[in-house]
Amino acid sequence: MVTPKLSTARRNVFAARLLAWYAQNKRDLPWRRDAHDPYRVWISETLLQQTQVATVIPYYERFLARFPNVRALASARLDDVLKIWEGAGYYARARNLHRAAKEIVARFDGKIPSTVEELRTLPGIGRYTAGAVASIAFGRDAPVLDGNVSRVLCRYFKVEGEPKSAVTERTLWELAGTLLPRGRAGDFNQALMELGATVCTPRNPQCAACPITRACLARRLNLQDKLPTKRAKRKLPHHQVAVGVIWKGKHILIAKRFARDLLGGLWEFPGGHCEKNETLAHCVARETREELGIAIAVGEEFAVVDHGYSHFKITLHAFHCRWISGRPRAVGCAAWKWIAPRDLGRYAFPAANRKIIAQLQ
Numbered sequence: 001m002v003t004p005k006l007s008t009a010r011r012n013v014f015a016a017r018l019l020a021w022y023a024q025n026k027r028d029l030p031w032r033r034d035a036h037d038p039y040r041v042w043i044s045e046t047l048l049q050q051t052q053v054a055t056v057i058p059y060y061e062r063f064l065a066r067f068p069n070v071r072a073l074a075s076a077r078l079d080d081v082l083k084i085w086e087g088a089g090y091y092a093r094a095r096n097l098h099r100a101a102k103e104i105v106a107r108f109d110g111k112i113p114s115t116v117e118e119l120r121t122l123p124g125i126g127r128y129t130a131g132a133v134a135s136i137a138f139g140r141d142a143p144v145l146d147g148n149v150s151r152v153l154c155r156y157f158k159v160e161g162e163p164k165s166a167v168t169e170r171t172l173w174e175l176a177g178t179l180l181p182r183g184r185a186g187d188f189n190q191a192l193m194e195l196g197a198t199v200c201t202p203r204n205p206q207c208a209a210c211p212i213t214r215a216c217l218a219r220r221l222n223l224q225d226k227l228p229t230k231r232a233k234r235k236l237p238h239h240q241v242a243v244g245v246i247w248k249g250k251h252i253l254i255a256k257r258f259a260r261d262l263l264g265g266l267w268e269f270p271g272g273h274c275e276k277n278e279t280l281a282h283c284v285a286r287e288t289r290e291e292l293g294i295a296i297a298v299g300e301e302f303a304v305v306d307h308g309y310s311h312f313k314i315t316l317h318a319f320h321c322r323w324i325s326g327r328p329r330a331v332g333c334a335a336w337k338w339i340a341p342r343d344l345g346r347y348a349f350p351a352a353n354r355k356i357i358a359q360l361q
Contacts, residue, residue: 003174004157014212015181015188021211022191027198029053030060035186038112038137039070045132046093046124049146053197059088071110074101082265082348089351091263096124114138127173135185143176144189145169148196154228155200155218162229238313242283243271243353244321245360246296252341253323255291255333262309267347269318269356270333280317291333294326303359307352318356 006014026032031044043063047056066084067073073081078098085094100122104112112133113119119130127145134140150163153175161168181188199206205224207213218224246253246269254267272287274280281298288296303318328336339347344357 003171006178011179014179017211018191019184019187022187022194026194030057035136038133041133041137042112045129046097047088049093050090051088070101070104070112073098074105078265086348091266093124095265099123100125114140116142132189135189139186141180141182141185143180145173145176146193149176149192151228152192152196152200155224156212156216158217160229162231236313240274241271241314242274242280242317243269244284244288244296244298244319245269246321246323248323248338250340251338253328254337254339256335258334263350266350268350268353281319284319284321291331292336293329293331295324297322297324303356305352305355316352
């Protein structure tokens with residue numbers, strides 16, 4: 001795919017119209033009130049990955065209240081970070097924030113680096129986040145490319161390839177860099193993202209309100225509803241999962257997931273995926289034995305939860321169970337605890353487990 005060639009005049013007009021529109025129409029978002037604080041920019045951009053703005057705001061405010069700076073985040077326990085993050089999803093983001101904060105303290109004396117190259121050496125910081133922090137907080141001339149920016153550029157320049165394909169993505173990065181007005185990268189990047197989020201939306205774009213609609217090829221050719229090219233949807237696998245709420249007197253057994261696993265570091269009720277031709281009750285007993293080395297009596301099923309992840313779906317079946325014998329051991333988990341039901345709220349659980357907790361309480 002050949003990157004469109006742009007004259008200096010066209011680039012200047014594009015940037016000027018976009019920046020003027022942004023100055024008049026940008027939303028009042030909490031992270032924009034102190035946009036030159038790299039820590040706040042970093043936290044907000046991490047939260048905003050694959051999460052809507054309205055959802056992010058309360059998480060952002062709680063996170064900053066609990067961990068107001070890099071050193072506070074670096075010195076925190078991972079369990080506390082995950083608890084604050086609970087419900088925001090994509091928990092690898094929280095684990096990477098915690099790891100990166102420790103590296104910033106150790107390698108950069110607690111100061112977030114200002115260049116894209118240094119930022120990208122930190123856990124969880126890719127090209128987009130590095131460009132956002134470097135341009136918004138430090139004024140560096142670095143482009144960004146997220147879903148909103150990709151959509152604007154695909155429509156404006158009639159880029160027809162699937163945005164996540166290697167060839168198309170390379171073209172879009174080149175366009176984002178070519179269009180960048182030197183010295184105004186922070187505002188320009190935010191303007192592009194804002195346009196995609198509020199005007200050049202995935203469905204029913206408001207072309208009449210767009211400051212660059214006159215030269216937009218998708219608008220001119222009536223292709224705005226067909227671009228960007230959508231990836232063919234594939235059917236997601238669906239798994240049956242069974243877990244046990246295991247009682248020993250008035251206490252419940254919970255297990256902690258390995259950090260390397262999906263939802264790593266979170267607590268959960270013991271259990272796992274059902275094998276072929278295995279009953280749900282047998283699955284709970286087997287998984288608990290393999291995970292913790294104890295024997296249980298499986299009782300009644302009291303909750304069924306359907307939940308979707310990005311790459312698969314599950315139906316989660318929860319059973320009341322009773323401990324019979326054996327001292328729990330962290331065989332197939334990172335840790336375990338017997339806790340009172342009233343203390344469940346102190347631990348970070350995956351969303352599907354939280355629905356079980358709601359039924360318990």
